[in-house]
Amino acid sequence: MKVYLELLKDVLENGVDKGDRTGTGTKSVFGRQIRHDLKHGFPLLTTKKLHFKSIANELIWFLNGNTNNNWLNENGVKIWDEWALEDGSLGPIYGEQWTAWPTKDGGTINQIDYVVDTLKNNPNSRRILFHGWNVEFLPDETVSPQENVRKGKMALPPCHLLYQFYVANGRLSGQLYIRSSDIFLGLPYNIASLSLLVHMLCQQCDLQPGEVIVSFGDLHAYSNHMSQIREQLTREPRGLPTLEFTRKPDSVYDYRFEDFVINNYDALPNIKAPVAV
Numbered sequence: 001m002k003v004y005l006e007l008l009k010d011v012l013e014n015g016v017d018k019g020d021r022t023g024t025g026t027k028s029v030f031g032r033q034i035r036h037d038l039k040h041g042f043p044l045l046t047t048k049k050l051h052f053k054s055i056a057n058e059l060i061w062f063l064n065g066n067t068n069n070n071w072l073n074e075n076g077v078k079i080w081d082e083w084a085l086e087d088g089s090l091g092p093i094y095g096e097q098w099t100a101w102p103t104k105d106g107g108t109i110n111q112i113d114y115v116v117d118t119l120k121n122n123p124n125s126r127r128i129l130f131h132g133w134n135v136e137f138l139p140d141e142t143v144s145p146q147e148n149v150r151k152g153k154m155a156l157p158p159c160h161l162l163y164q165f166y167v168a169n170g171r172l173s174g175q176l177y178i179r180s181s182d183i184f185l186g187l188p189y190n191i192a193s194l195s196l197l198v199h200m201l202c203q204q205c206d207l208q209p210g211e212v213i214v215s216f217g218d219l220h221a222y223s224n225h226m227s228q229i230r231e232q233l234t235r236e237p238r239g240l241p242t243l244e245f246t247r248k249p250d251s252v253y254d255y256r257f258e259d260f261v262i263n264n265y266d267a268l269p270n271i272k273a274p275v276a277v
């Protein structure tokens with residue numbers, strides 16, 4: 001993932017010092033784009049070992065419309081702990097907007113159904129997308145995530161917010177817009193999660209994986225991640241792993257962690273860093 005290391009360098013070299021909601025401070029750039037062709041392998045970082053289980057189970061959780069942290073904890077995932085209420089609630093975040101966007105008549109719309117259906121029946125469409133930015137439920141930035149959840153708002157507004165898909169020559173590509181991206185902790189997860197989703201949609205819709213593209217709004221390195229980023233930049237990337245499925249689940253909602261196998265993941269050790277809350 002040379003493209004990721006180049007992006008780290010870009011932020012260190014061109015980032016401006018900028019305050020942020022969490023009070024941590026960042027180096028930030030605005031507006032960037034990276035791409036990776038999935039025929040060259042599954043983009044899990046090799047310069048820092050990633051916990052693929054967290055990535056896969058978080059995506060399964062989103063697709064199931066689940067917004068409660070308890071399911072993640074029961075499945076070995078701790079990455080949402082800092083934002084949840086004691087009962088696990090996180091408010092109407094990603095999963096709810098993806099699969100049960102509320103309508104004014106009290107119903108819901110499943111945007112993922114629409115994406116799968118359109119990929120199967122109208123793959124030339126330029127409207128194959130889903131998004132999470134439901135303005136009615138955006139939190140108030142001046143109060144804590146937990147206070148927002150108590151008021152029926154999202155704990156955090158979506159960061160990875162717009163997913164668009166494109167089919168050409170039987171290959172499916174996905175582009176994701178991230179409005180705010182934590183380059184050291186969140187971004188490696190977001191790249192792998194987008195890639196996993198593209199592979200799952202390919203399996204469900206009989207397509208071959210194409211490219212993944214990530215477009216950024218505010219792309220930032222937190223001030224307390226600098227030594228970790230410099231350490232990562234001294235490391236040489238290795239060959240990428242590949243993804244395999246052990247079966248074909250009935251729908252995009254039926255995947256379990258056991259359905260994925262990551263082959264030949266040869267990564268350097270993880271580098272710990274504190275998450276900004």
Ligand SMILES: Nc1nc(=O)c2c([nH]1)NC[C@@H]1CN(c3ccc(C(=O)N[C@@H](CCC(=O)O)C(=O)O)cc3)CN21
Nearest residue numbers: 051054078079080182185186187189270271275276277
């Ligand atoms: N500041 C911030 N950055 C994020 O990336 C982020 C948020 N907040 N809030 C919501 C979610 C939670 N996400 C997270 C949170 C923590 C890690 C993290 O600490 N990752 C560690 C390993 C932790 C583990 O697997 O249990 C890592 O080394 O990747 C990653 C993504 C992504 N999002």
Ligand SMILES: O=c1ccn([C@H]2C[C@H](O)[C@@H](COP(=O)(O)O)O2)c(=O)[nH]1
Nearest residue numbers: 021157159160180181182186187190
């Ligand atoms: O999937 C995710 C979720 C979150 N992030 C990061 C981006 C920011 O550092 C924080 C969110 O803070 P805001 O003040 O709401 O922008 O979380 C990420 O990179 N990826």
